[in-house]
Amino acid sequence: MTMSHQTGGRRKPPTIHDVAREAGVSRGTVSRVLNGGHYVSPAAQEAVNAAIRKTGYVVNRHARSLITGRSDSVGFLLTEPQEKFFEDPNFNVLLRGCTQALAAHDIPLLLMIAGTEDERRRISRYITAGHVDGVLLVSSHSGDPVAEQLREAGVPLVACGKPIGQGSKVSYVAADDRDGARDMVSHLLSLGRRRIGMITGPLDTPGGVERLAGYREVLADAGIEADERLIVPGDYSRDGGEAGAAELLSRIPDLDALFVASDLMAQGALTALQRAGRRVPEDVAVGGFDDSPAATAGSPALTTIRQPWDRISSEMVRVLLAQIGGEDPSAVILPTELVKRESA
Amino acid sequence: MTMSHQTGGRRKPPTIHDVAREAGVSRGTVSRVLNGGHYVSPAAQEAVNAAIRKTGYVVNRHARSLITGRSDSVGFLLTEPQEKFFEDPNFNVLLRGCTQALAAHDIPLLLMIAGTEDERRRISRYITAGHVDGVLLVSSHSGDPVAEQLREAGVPLVACGKPIGQGSKVSYVAADDRDGARDMVSHLLSLGRRRIGMITGPLDTPGGVERLAGYREVLADAGIEADERLIVPGDYSRDGGEAGAAELLSRIPDLDALFVASDLMAQGALTALQRAGRRVPEDVAVGGFDDSPAATAGSPALTTIRQPWDRISSEMVRVLLAQIGGEDPSAVILPTELVKRESA
DNA sequence: CTGAAAGCGCTTACAG
């Protein structure tokens, strides 16, 4: 009468030693079965598997990690104030996508938020101490000290969006921001709009810079004279969009279209337009960016540029895993798509 | 000329052994300093601290965990389809609050999502294998097999909301749903409304059951005859709220108020009311529940019942940590608050 | 293909 499979006293989980004894092999053989079954005879293989089932054995990750030096987990690092990210639906989509993509590899995701200087220091130490094998970095702004530290420490890293000023030494995955912006502005032009305002993203972010560049290019190509008063900087927040639209309206009352660099800001812009008595899209056509949940949360539903979030997150995971496996950094640029709804 | 502090080859991080040598003490003494400094002379203490600084030593958590049997990390477990949680702003608030509360204890949070049967099995194994010291469980529905398994496996656990049918064996933290519902319905009555419809939460959740109970109690207390046609079940989703409101409107066209069991559903209800040409609050007063970001995302801003999310998350963490420390399970019920805005 | 053995980096009684 063995003690295995006993219900009450689960204090001591079975170890590789228990499995070995049960299977009548050495611990080395059990370990080999656990790690892919190479150089193991079918008979031993089978005996070990049976023993694992019988004992309910599950590997102790700490012991394994101690020797392999790997944690088999990945960090999802946010280096901005929490409010910002949680307000932004893009964040959710990304987090969800990465969690999913990692789950397919049986790799747990550690969520790390480093909003303050203090937290950044702690988390940086935590990461460099080897608690995760790599980091998915989500931070819109440039000059991020954490990114730099991690890169220097040799921690596998992939950013969402091109990190400004990091050269090509860090991997990233991004949508084609400029091309997306071009599509949207072209669409607004095709609607007959000519006084097209823009609320940009933060101009120290690649998305901010590129989407503005796309806007400028298309207007220039169409022979429309540049008017800097039509451009107002934003911060990707709903309130920022509202304030930006109000400002533009006061500058250019007969504005007939608005390209807003994120759906969340576009929602805010809708509020401002509504308050000012403008009909959307009749008086002012509004184009957003992201195709985030925010695009369809309000009314009218936003015409927007879809970022391929599913692919962005799965590519981030793929590139990170490759890098953990020893590959060099790489960049991936994904195409966007115009999604027509009610607002333009 | 020592090799410490060398920049290039950071392949081998310093171990406790390096620190001991540097400080001229034994590894045991270094460990004692690391673990609180008890039974260590001030001189040794100082020498070790200096050596730690000099070598840049940081403890290897895997080695520590292997011997202590603790991981010093906590899981945040979602046992529902991801979409559901990510759609719901409450989830964000809770995740953020817990991350924050744990960060104060220097404890990282592992985000785990078990939407499918498959994922549940894998994550259950993962947890019982000791990769986290305890679990913050977020799952609205009852009969959750994971909760049961974890409880049986003796994993410290605290749920958000009272788990139905788990007796008092599992810790939980919840807002006073019934009392909150009573406040809202009383408020609607005080506005002179008498034909008050309700869109409930899922009735296999404590929130669903309790908020409905509060609604019934207040109407009964006010001597208003119960009319079951005024009650329609919901699922906490925006679409569910929209469908529910449409259904109520078709049943009771002269409805003059609506109590909706979540802000997100209330947003959906607003859409349905608007489409039906009802003005809010003039024709139909609408009361939500949660005071989530959804309450102020649309127009009009929702009058709602605030759940004290900050306290809920900090209490969840406190109770979990206590339980990890050996305390028995406990339940915490937190008060809610009526927040008046535009919709009622 | 397989076993015996060393060792990953730490903590913790055990003697002093």
Next chain:
DNA sequence: CTGAAAGCGCTTACAG
């Protein structure tokens, strides 16, 4: 207060 030693549960050359 402190050192020497055992041991946590695993993986991985090393010989066979």
